[in-house]
Amino acid sequence: MEKLIVSSSPHITGRQTTSTIMRDVLIALIPTLLAGIWVFGIRALTMVLISMAAAMVCEGLWNYIFKRENSLYDLSACVTGAMVALILPPSAPWWVFVAASAFAIIIAKQLFGGLGQNFINPALAGRAFAVASWPMLTTAFVKLGVPLPAFSSLELTDAVTGATPLYMVKTSGVIAPYxxxxxxxxxxxxxxxxxxxxxxxxxxxxxxxxxTLHAPLSYILSSALFGFIFGYEGWFTGDILFTVFSGGIVFGAFFMITDYVTTPTTKAGQVVAGILAGFLTILIRVKGGYPEGVSYAIMLVNVVTPLIDKYISPKKYGRVAKNG
Known part of the structure; x- marks a missing residue:
């Protein structure tokens, strides 16, 4: 057997566990949920709770059927369900949230071996599945002030639907107030x-x-830069503040591209991932058929994360001893 020679300290240590990290993420999501309730009403809370419950049920059933260790206590399924709901419009029917969470847990996470083995962010995969399956239901947004039922489906008519800031600027050039x-x-x-x-x-x-700030900051700054360069009205005409504040860039920066499993392991790799995601986000926004590109951009970066890690390797703290 080869003998591992470990180099001298420092080595990274910590008291964080999966459950404590997930708990902190859930706490950090509370302000965004409260803002969602303030803007969209109690339906926002209902849909988040339904999505979380669906994710946890799917996780529990998978563990039971395949005799896996109970992973509900690590709260990762709870976080995935919350994330799925927060990146979907509140007007979508409740069963869309259930289907998206089920896809996130069963297909994007468990089929690849569970937490730590998935190559793509499960919440983003769940959203992508919902958008691809029910585009009319997941890309229709209600006007502000329209009362939303807490649970029952909403009939999406021209009288209640409104355009997002990204759709408005892409189709008519109108920029919402900062x-x-x-x-x-x-x-x-x-x-x-x-x-x-x-x-x-x-x-x-x-x-x-x-x-850490490596991936979020590089993502936000690169999005701002490329948003300015590839403006909707031509080269170097983009509005930097609008680019960053609109859509899901800020949420994606702090809650999606920072995912431990699908993010490069080194600080330099995280910066590269952020820059690449920023470029892809703006490319999809400006040149794509869909006004927003955050989810797809980050998922594409998830796919190339192993390649980034291969060429930007972490510092080795040990080596395998060779005979002689």
Whole structure:
């Protein structure tokens, strides 16, 4: 047997466990949920709870059927369910949230071996599945002020649907006020509209050392840069603040691209991932058929994460001893 020679310290140690990390993420998501309730009403809370319950039921059933260790206690399924709901519009029927969470847990996570083995962010995969399966239901957004039922499905007519800021700027060049984008008084997904609420959660995650700024900052800055370069009106005409504040860039920066499993292991790799995701996000926004590109951009970066890790390797703290 080869003998492993371990180099001298320092080595990274910590008291964080999967459950404590997931608990911190859930706490950090509370401000975005509260903002969603403020903007969209109690339906936002109902859909988040339904999505979380669906994710946990799917996780529990999978473990029971295949005789796996009970993983519900690590709270990862709970986080996935919450994330799925927060990146979907509140007007979507409740069963869309259930289907998206089920896909996230069963297909994107468990089929690849469970937590730590998935190559793509499960919540983003669940959203992508929902958008591909029911595009009319997942890309229709209600006007502000329209009362939403807590549970029952909403009939999406022209009288109740409204355009998101990204759709407005792409089709008519109209830019929503920065103040509305910052506080979240715009149509959109449950957890993506309020920048200030997302930042409050991000500060908590940073203070708890759950995430670092390498991937989020590089993602936001590169999105701003490429958003300015590839403007909707031509080269170097983009609005930097609108680019960052609109859509899901800020939420994706602090809650999606920081996922431990699908993010490069090194700081340099995380910066590269952030820059690549920023470029892809703006490319999809400006040139794609769909106004928003955050989910697809980050999923594409998830796919190339092993390649990034291969060429940007972490420092080795030990080596295998050779005979002689």
């Amino acid at each position: 103040s509305d984008l910052f506080i979240g008084k715009v149509p959109g997904c449950i957890g993506e509209t309020s920048v200030i609420a997302i930042l409050i959660g991000a500060i908590y995650l940073l203070a708890r050392r759950v995430i």
